[in-house]
Amino acid sequence: MAYYFRRSVLPTRLVTHQAMFSQPQKFALSKSNPVLFQSSLSRFYIKLNNVSCSAVQSKSRLFYYTKANENNKESVEKNENVEEKEETIVERTGKHDNEIEKTPPPPSRTFSDKSSPYFAKFAKDTAESLPTVLAYYFVGGIAFFISGDNLYSWYVNFRNECLLNKTMEKGTRPETDGSDDELVPRPEVLERLMKILQPHKNHSFYHMVCGEHGTGKTTLTRMASREAGRVKDKDNKVIKDGGMGIIYVDVPANPNLNKFGDAFVKAINFTFEEHISYTKHLARKFFGATEETNDPKWERAMDAFKRVAEAYKAKHDKPPVIVYDNVSRLVHKNPEILDILQDDAKDNADDRKYIAVFVSSEGSVPRRMESRSAWSRAKQPVIEIGDLSEKESMEYLIKKRKINEVEAKKLYELVGGRIVELKDVADDFLTGQSFEVIKQSIFTKVEKKFNTAQLLRKQLHHEVGKKAIKAILDSKELGFTTFMEFFNNYEEASKVLETNIFAYHPEKNNVSFQSQSIECYIREKKDIFIK
Incomplete structure (x- = not known):
């Protein structure tokens, strides 16, 4: 040892x-x-x-x-x-x-060998925890999506509401057709229109503006909608724009529900409907939610207008104005829409929320509206836009169209003060057509109207029409009731009135010839209508 x-x-x-x-x-x-x-x-x-x-x-x-x-x-x-x-x-x-017997190293903890107990334990732990992890991320993802979707929906709707309020503050300010050189100034009519477009806070009526085709109603209404409330300084410089709080809606020529809704949406600068989040869409689809409305476009646009109108009234202490131009286009195809607009105008005039102005080219519209109970809130008398006076007509032909006075006088006697007809005959004359050719062209158009009204010889209304024509020639106008008595019933008289031979004037409640050219044709064909 x-x-x-x-x-x-x-x-x-x-x-x-x-x-x-x-x-x-x-x-x-x-x-x-x-x-x-x-x-x-x-x-x-x-x-x-x-x-x-x-x-x-x-x-x-x-x-x-x-x-x-x-x-x-x-x-x-x-x-x-x-x-x-x-x-x-x-x-x-x-x-x-x-x-020396070397001790083997401990087994390494590797998961490459599937028979390893460590791999088995890892696989077991993963299998047990995987559903919980997936559920956690799934719920988190759903919560994130819903939050983001609702936030985006809120932003879009808030932006739409801001656009609506901005449009209401600024107004529609529609543009007028034609150049300023061809416009005939009518300051008295324009002033009257601008007055009704600037109501005070206690204004409680809606308005009706009437006039025959071609009298310049649309042009004057657009000018008034743009200029009402405009303020100028002593140098005639604009210091405050006009048209604030005035929405102008032009009823389209083919006023089906969708097109009228599109016109309404365009007027108020609306994206049409509120943005609905995808979450709500899914809820409606899978859970049968019934929040979605099937109301037509124009009704939803009307609801949006009334919502911002209330905010405008609260801010400025006066109601806004909405102008419905060419509502006569509704009376034949969608008269129920006209009735709804009238009822809503009456209710909101009562509540002083907004003021409506209806602009019509046909006598059938005021007659229909007068027959309903909602007429009680219409301002009387109705504003009627007529033809130009002889002085205004001659100034237009001589000064603006550069036609000599003699020829201008002949043209005026043919078509009178109807501005659209004055423009047509002036255009024809300036292109070299003779007065006789122009006259024959006008009479051809008028004769087609008489044919439509069944007033020519051997037609349905010829005899009764002759009596009404003779009475109007003698007095220039005829009371509405007297005119109706010439016909067998009210429906027959209404059909004749709608053919634009006669014109109904709601302001005076009487009937006259629709235009100067109608009267000229009758006098030219007196053997048919007078003898």
Whole structure:
């Protein structure tokens, strides 16, 4: 048995190791005298030789703390650490270097091998937690989508509402057709129209504006809608724009429900309907929600107008105005729409929320509206726009169209002060047509109207029509009731009135010839209508 000793890190302690050559047992000299060993080791270091070739290849190195080997101290200490590990293995196993049974390294925790218990545990944990993770992300995604969808829907609807309010503040301000050189100034009529377009806060009536085709109603109404409320300084410079709070709706020529709705939407600058979020669309589809409305476009546009009209009234302390031009286009194809507009105009005039102005070219519209209870809130008398006076007509032909006075007089006597007809005959005359050719062209158009009204010889209304014509020639106009008595019934008289031979004037409640050209034709054909 041989003993070898190593000095520990602390010089006051001594750790002893025992290496057995043949015996597997190992022990330390715990019963030795420590004082003796300490005194011996305090004077020198013991260097152990190799016991044999098969023994443990342990080496003890003496540490000489000199300045020469201080640079090698660090490498020596590393080697000693390795040797200590080797000696420890020998002590624990009792085997030499060539007999050391190396402990295999612990298995690495890799998931590449599917038979590994770690992979099985990972797969099990993943399978258990996957539904929870997926549900978490799914619910989070749904919540994010709903929040974003509702936020976008709110933004779109808020923007639409801002556009509506902006349009109401500014007004529609419609443009007029034709150049300013061809417009005939009618300051009295224009002033009257602008007055009804600027109601005070307690205004409680709606208005009716009538006039035959070609009298300039639309042009004057558009001018008034654009200029009402305009303020100018002493230098005639505009300091405040007109048209604020005035919405102008032009009923289309073919006023089906969709086209009338489109015209209404265009007038108020509306995107037509509120943006509905996709979430609500899905709810309607899968859960049978019934919030969606099937109301036509024009009704939804009307609801939007009334909503912003209320805000305008609260801000400016006066009701806004909506103008329905060419409502006569509704009376034949969609009379129920005209009735609804009239009822709504009456109700909102009562509540002072907005004021409506109806502009019509046919006598059938005021007659229908007068027959309904909602007429009680119509302002009386009805505003009627008639023909130009002789003075206004001659100024137009001479000054604006540059026609000599003699020819201008003949043209005026043919068509009277109907501005649209004055423009037509002036255009024909300036292109080189003679007066006789122009006259024959006008009479041909008039004769077609008489044929439509069944007033020519051997036609249905010829005899009764002759009586009405003679009475109007004698007095220039005829009371509405008197006119109706010439016919067998009210329906027959109404059909004749709608053919534009006669004109109904609601302001005076009488009947006259529809135009100067009608009267000229009758006098030219007196053998048919007078004798």
